[in-house]
Amino acid sequence: MIxxxxxxxxxxxxxxxxxxxxxxxxxxxxxxxGLNTIVPWQNDxxxxxxxxxxxxxxxxxxxxxxxxxxxALKSLRNLYDQGEMTILNSxxxxxxxxxxxxxxxxxxxxxxxxxxxxxxxxxxxxxNDCTGCQQPHHAxxxxxxxxxxxxxxxxxxxxxxxxxxxxxxVNNNVIKSIPASNHEHNETVAYLYKTLADSQQSANYLHxxxxxxxxxxxxxxxxxxxxxxxxAELITADSETRIYYxxxxxxxxxxxxxxxxxxxxxxxxEAVAAFTKDLKQNNLLDDTLIMTFxxxxxxxxxxxxxxxDHGTANNVFLMGGNLKKKGFYNDAxxxxxxxxxxxxxxxxxxxxxxDILDNWLGGSSTTILNGKFNGxxxx
Amino acid sequence: MHPIKHLYAxxxxxxxxxxxxDKTSFSRSKAIDELFSHAxxxxxxxxxxxxxIISAKLGMSMDMSVEMDKKKKNKQRKTLVARQNIQxxxxxxxxxxxxxxxxxxxxxxxxxxxxxxGEYALHYTNILRTHALGNFRELVHAIAKSPAMxxxxxxQQNRKKSPNENFARELMELFTIGHGHYTEQDIKExxxxxxxxxxxxxxxxxxxxxxxxxxxxxxxxxxxxxxNGEEIIDIILKKPAVAEFIVTKIYYFFINxxxxxxxIASLSKQFYDSDYDIAGVMRTIFNSDWFYDKKNVGNxxxxxxxxxxxLLRTVDVKFKDPYVLIKIQxxxxxxxxxxxxxxGWPGGKGWIDNTTLLLRLNxxxxxxxxxxxxxxxRKNLSVNNQKALRQLDVVVSVKDIEKIxxxxxxxxxxxxxxxxxxxxxxxYTTTDFNALLIKKNKSDFIKTTILALSALPxxxxx
Numbered sequence: 001m002i003x004x005x006x007x008x009x010x011x012x013x014x015x016x017x018x019x020x021x022x023x024x025x026x027x028x029x030x031x032x033x034g035l036n037t038i039v040p041w042q043n044d045x046x047x048x049x050x051x052x053x054x055x056x057x058x059x060x061x062x063x064x065x066x067x068x069x070x071x072a073l074k075s076l077r078n079l080y081d082q083g084e085m086t087i088l089n090s091x092x093x094x095x096x097x098x099x100x101x102x103x104x105x106x107x108x109x110x111x112x113x114x115x116x117x118x119x120x121x122x123x124x125x126x127x128n129d130c131t132g133c134q135q136p137h138h139a140x141x142x143x144x145x146x147x148x149x150x151x152x153x154x155x156x157x158x159x160x161x162x163x164x165x166x167x168x169x170v171n172n173n174v175i176k177s178i179p180a181s182n183h184e185h186n187e188t189v190a191y192l193y194k195t196l197a198d199s200q201q202s203a204n205y206l207h208x209x210x211x212x213x214x215x216x217x218x219x220x221x222x223x224x225x226x227x228x229x230x231x232a233e234l235i236t237a238d239s240e241t242r243i244y245y246x247x248x249x250x251x252x253x254x255x256x257x258x259x260x261x262x263x264x265x266x267x268x269x270e271a272v273a274a275f276t277k278d279l280k281q282n283n284l285l286d287d288t289l290i291m292t293f294x295x296x297x298x299x300x301x302x303x304x305x306x307x308x309d310h311g312t313a314n315n316v317f318l319m320g321g322n323l324k325k326k327g328f329y330n331d332a333x334x335x336x337x338x339x340x341x342x343x344x345x346x347x348x349x350x351x352x353x354x355d356i357l358d359n360w361l362g363g364s365s366t367t368i369l370n371g372k373f374n375g376x377x378x379x
Numbered sequence: 380m381h382p383i384k385h386l387y388a389x390x391x392x393x394x395x396x397x398x399x400x401d402k403t404s405f406s407r408s409k410a411i412d413e414l415f416s417h418a419x420x421x422x423x424x425x426x427x428x429x430x431x432i433i434s435a436k437l438g439m440s441m442d443m444s445v446e447m448d449k450k451k452k453n454k455q456r457k458t459l460v461a462r463q464n465i466q467x468x469x470x471x472x473x474x475x476x477x478x479x480x481x482x483x484x485x486x487x488x489x490x491x492x493x494x495x496x497g498e499y500a501l502h503y504t505n506i507l508r509t510h511a512l513g514n515f516r517e518l519v520h521a522i523a524k525s526p527a528m529x530x531x532x533x534x535q536q537n538r539k540k541s542p543n544e545n546f547a548r549e550l551m552e553l554f555t556i557g558h559g560h561y562t563e564q565d566i567k568e569x570x571x572x573x574x575x576x577x578x579x580x581x582x583x584x585x586x587x588x589x590x591x592x593x594x595x596x597x598x599x600x601x602x603x604x605x606x607n608g609e610e611i612i613d614i615i616l617k618k619p620a621v622a623e624f625i626v627t628k629i630y631y632f633f634i635n636x637x638x639x640x641x642x643i644a645s646l647s648k649q650f651y652d653s654d655y656d657i658a659g660v661m662r663t664i665f666n667s668d669w670f671y672d673k674k675n676v677g678n679x680x681x682x683x684x685x686x687x688x689x690l691l692r693t694v695d696v697k698f699k700d701p702y703v704l705i706k707i708q709x710x711x712x713x714x715x716x717x718x719x720x721x722x723g724w725p726g727g728k729g730w731i732d733n734t735t736l737l738l739r740l741n742x743x744x745x746x747x748x749x750x751x752x753x754x755x756x757r758k759n760l761s762v763n764n765q766k767a768l769r770q771l772d773v774v775v776s777v778k779d780i781e782k783i784x785x786x787x788x789x790x791x792x793x794x795x796x797x798x799x800x801x802x803x804x805x806x807y808t809t810t811d812f813n814a815l816l817i818k819k820n821k822s823d824f825i826k827t828t829i830l831a832l833s834a835l836p837x838x839x840x841x
Contacts (some may be wrong), residue, residue: 038839101719101720102720105719105720116720116721116722118725118729122555125737136732136733144710144734145712145732145734145735146732146733146734151729151732156732157732158733159732159733159734160734170737172741173814173815174740174741174744174815174830174834175737175740175834176814176832177743177812177814178740178806178834178835178836179811179812181836183803183806185803185837186840187678188677188678188679188680188840189837189839189840191728191731192680192731192736192836192840193840195731195732195733195736196736196737196740196836198733199733200738202733203733209442214549222684291567342639361523371726375506
């Protein structure tokens, strides 16, 4: 173990300067039904395909003359009106895969539909372009394990469901009993000792930061909202963390979708509203970009169980104080020209990633995405 | 490290204390002969479902013919697979089973990665069992026709009018020859040959539907004919590149992540010339001096399944609720029958991130903490209570070890356990772990020594 007197001092910490830009990724797991989230309330086809499931025009929060919000998103209305939200429609990729695992892997690794990559797009960012990011806490995932998105070849994120209790995990009697590593080790064992030391250092760092600032905004009591609260507190405490990754699950609504999705979207929007309010109060919303995505949208036609099955393209939300294209980025989904009952994608998600990598995180998208994807002028 | 220990680490799941005591005096050839003859016998004994694996979570009727609503049926299928999973972990941990066969089966499960549902899991397991150390050609044919794989890669939807390329693609890309040896057109043509390959509705049995099969001429890898699926497989296997592809994977899994091209070329030639005799190649590997070379020893991160099986093999651990074995796999990031995707488990450093590493280092402590009765070391272990392992109800016994180390001093016991558990040569002494070791009685000294040593990063490699 690193001797105690050296633990707090890490030369790279002193040199690492946060560029000020923070990315928060919110993953809606299960395939959120995009058409009932951003509702094409003026399109007759929508109601033809969804006689029971379609959200009636009078219920929709009518935002533009084509599209509106599911009423459960009402907490985000203010964000939209303030120009702090961008909505991209029909985002997907060629040869879409309708398997949860496959499609999620494709989004997380930014691979082609037929390629299997073992590192994630953000993991590769950590490897290649995140200067001063040797410590794992530069990317934090609010989860028990690290998603593929955040796994690089050499670096990966730090994972924790509850930052305040981190100290107990890394400083219990068993871990403390591991003697200082002063023996010769082969490369693999040396790697394990280093990972342990890094984990302890990052855990201690995050634990300290998490105690510096208590949020003044009220967040809902559920776990997702509380994780966003922890995120806000860490950002406000000026943590060196550049990327935060959160997930909200349950969106695989094959049956009785109306109620289930409404509940989840309410949870999502209320938490995000509190989060953005918190950041804004501390003048940090301009430095923050929140990206929300799901591994696929769902089929245009509802099924016999008042739900929907796995589909393809979906919408992506960006939120923050520094958006270049506020409001709806592109037209409502095309419900006429479908691909076997599914939406055809208009935007490849890797173009969004390219924009974020090149213009927000200060990376090189061509290297990280293994190819040139043009940005969209969104950040 | 003792060469026999290295052999059993790679050809199996490590040595139980009794095996450690008995087998380290074996010559290399005696140990290898025993491993292979045991495996040969075991391969002839198919696995049957163990109905005694029961608990609150696993208690429902496993009779697939019983009528149930869809939700219950799905639960039944999941439970059936969970039981198969637990049975396999138990086999890996049990010295009476063939460690070599189980390890080869685990390798092939990662290679022919699939997520079998319900009864298909048992059928799939037995295909692996029969052919794991047999002939690769027969193994490919059997897997290609297994309901587990047909279902997983949607081949039952592959029909003349609307071909589904999924199986044909993965067959070439992942299972036999790898990228660069076939074209997209080859995939399309091969898919046509596999049309009509499906399964019976309620039994795990292959079913060929003439009605859905495309009998037309296909042009595949430069050859033309009205090929069926079996013929496609045989055309692929005619290419020496297949032997190289498979041997490279074997090298990675059993020897070293860094390939040695000369050795791989030599083994590939043997594999190809023997018409894909798997046992032959494995024997050559274990018999070679280079296998025991320092650079190949103690440098492989144990997979979660290996870690678990190895721990159970070393210490006599009995969980009251066998479902705990599933929970531990979940927490560590590898679950048998649930690979992340058809490419299997990447392995190596991929097993390690800050959450899994901390759990691994604490694993023995969690297990011991839960085995409370008479274990005086309890108050030393203020480990973080991870929700998944909080309600462990387990009995731990070190009687075997106590018997073997009966008249030895504490220092000697420590040295023996260090040699048993760790891969490096002896570097630690009892003074390194004064805070954890309890010296009052032999049983607690042994337990706390095991605890201390298995909490080291060194225990994570084999």
